[in-house]
Amino acid sequence: MPNIIRTTLTPAIGRLNHAMMAEVDAAVLRELGECIEWTPIEIYGKIMRILAVASGRVFIGPELCHDERYIEAVVNYTIVLNQATLDIKKLNPWLKRFQAHRLHSVIALKKLEDRFLTFIAPTVEARRKAMTSGQTVPDDMLTWLMTKGAGDGIETVRDIGLNQLGLTHVASFATGATATNVLYDLAFRQQYIKPLRDEVRETLAGFDGKLTTPALRNLQKMDSVMKESLRMHPLVFSTFERRALQSFTLSDGHFIPKGTNLEIPNHAIARDPEIFPDPDAFKPWRFYEMGEKNTEKNGGGTSHQFVSVSTELGSFGYGRDACPGRFYAADELKMILARILMAYDVRMVDGETERYPNLDFGGVCIPDPTRKLLFKRVVDSPTR
Template identity: 45%
Template sequence: MADIQQGVLHLVQDKLPLVLSTAAVFVAVILFQTFLAKNPLDAIPEVGTELGSNEKRRQAFLFNSRALYTEGYQKFKDGVFRIVTSRSKSPVVVVAPKYLAELKKLPDDVLSFDGAIEESMHAKYTLLDVGNPAIPHTVKASLTPALPRLSPALSDEVRLSFLSELPPCEGWTPIRINQKLLRIVAMVSGRIFIGSELCRDEEYLDAAISYTIELTQARGAVDKLAPWKRPFLASRLPEVRRVAERFKQADAFLRPVVEARKKLGPDEKPDDMLQWVMDNQGRFGDDSSAKLARLQLGLSFAAIHTTTMTATNAFYNLAAHPEITTDLRSEIRDVLAAHDGVMSAPALQAMKKVDSFLKETLRFDPPGVASFQRKVLRQFTLSSGQTIPAGVVIEVPSMAISRDAAIFPDPERFDHLRFYKLRQDARERGEAETAAQNQFVSVSQSSLTFGYGRHACPGRFLAANEIKMIVATAVLLYDMRLVDGVTERYPNLVFGSTSVPDPTKEVLFKRVAE
């Protein structure tokens, strides 16, 4: 045994110089990478450095993000800049819109749409179902093609919802319209998502509306936590716990509906999103009622949250500019007279002034300061030579773009005919593609609310139909104005990356003769 120990000792002594030199090289490499290697982010300028620490810049983002994005956009209009946000654990790099054409060509293993959503919505903690292919597939393959045949039914649902949710309004009546629109949008969306027999069910409406609110609250609560605290505290937040409980309640509500539908024959199946998903769920894996409940809540969040915000913004604009209502009402009446009084798909397409008004609403009050969020999974280089490293989230400053005078003359003025005139001028020049780019549903480098590229919102066609029907129906039924003493349009509330209409404000409604 002593001989063996002596032999091992000699071996170690012989190899010790090699071991030490290897360890020294390893330590040197680590030190170089940690302290001496050039950080690729150092070549990207950062806005808000004058504010001091990262925490101070994070607070500035929470309460004045628009100023930070506008500053960066104006200083680095043809380049990129960094910004400290509260949404993501990854550094955020803001890219000029001129690069969108090349960015949209990069594959998903370079730029990840789902990865950006997971971070911005804190999906790890809020349990948002990200990346499930069933929803985009069903929306593109089944929902969008079905819109022409479903438009009359949706229009009826909109009108019934207004008459049931709003009081008679025989005189000027104050209404907190955001609350009413939540229910109206939930009913109308539910007509598509879960069917006519359930879209007015109070249990469904509570689940759809409450989940939208609760998920937004959960995201906001996690936003307020410093990133290093989130792994320890986020899952214990009461807002996050409420989201988890909502999943259980939705499953309990939906399970008997799903089980009943599984027993239906081919000719008995309803024509709605729930059935389309059920028919295709086998190809996407789990077809349990719990999974379908999460999918339905995900659909409700995507539809109700964004559609209600845009519709509320539209109503605030109508109340602040009553002359717009008069102009739109004339167009709507003429269009319906030419389409047998039905808000069919062709009729909605013919409402070009309504379309322009809604697109101007998106331009003037977009739902966020940035768009085209993507997580960078592999480093790439822009045509300018600027390297974007892996691990960052990129985005485009959509709100700053929408107020750029070089793109939109007189950008601080709300012009409901702005895009109507652009379409008219383009058609007169024979530029059909340019005219099409100025439609409400169109995406371009200057209109980014619905995203850009292959991941542009697939549900925007349904959203456009719903919002047009809601606005057109309201314009036909009511006059609108601001409450007494208010002379200007209610300002939106900006918190972090989001801009939302103040849900507490009232609008005066008065029924008009039809």
């Protein structure tokens, strides 16, 4: 899967951009509605449905991404999977193999997987017949899994279906949580919405009214807000997980025994004042200004961008195993945020005086999915 994402999905972003943007446009307006007056919306659930359709257009094709059976599976899979994982971890390690399959959450997970496999099987078989007879098939992840995954053991309908669910879990959870965090940040700090909206409008004017891939790269202030939000609210507290396969000694003399698990303290580094001045303050243009200074000093550079990996911010990992889907996720995230900000004003629910706190448990930090924001249509925004 990482190889397919790296070698096929990422190069395809440009040619799939138009179809993705069309899905995002329609899904945002459909899910958030007219909002003639200030309307309270539980935004996390809406974002997950928007992502299901937009990602589904690339992952599973235009004929299935609008099917409620698919949307339900994608939206619920992360919830059900996480609950099953937590319940299994509570069991005595010696009893897991005997008791795990009896847990209600594990049974619910298997039922969801079975429903999804039943749903996707006819399409997989139809595409196999089409490919055998030389017919054209959709240019999407489902086809790529069928044509490129066999060498890695992805052959049966079950293999293909479970890989699809795994992919949607990773893509939807991370992107949905990040989008929700950004909206929580902006709702609490409304003064930054207009500069972002102006940037989108100026970019659209310069790119024939379309958020093409080059146009999305032009949204540098939005990119900065996304990265600052991720710095303040990293989805994981540690990253770059590794296990030593053999004993070795670091250059500073530290001895690492074979079998040692290693992690990098992602959250702690992101709040280090020696790396990020005033680290506990949300500064939306922090990385935009870093990029401006870098351009003036060195004539360019991309180390400040949302998708860049570095030793300072590790949410995407580091090295050759850094998240291969971050380029796709960044574009999708910008599409969704741009469409929302162009169509709606957003603010905190009346009476709220602080940014909603995130939920921290284990090594994970997520936005509270039960919180609501107020949305109202922008007067001069298009209705379609």
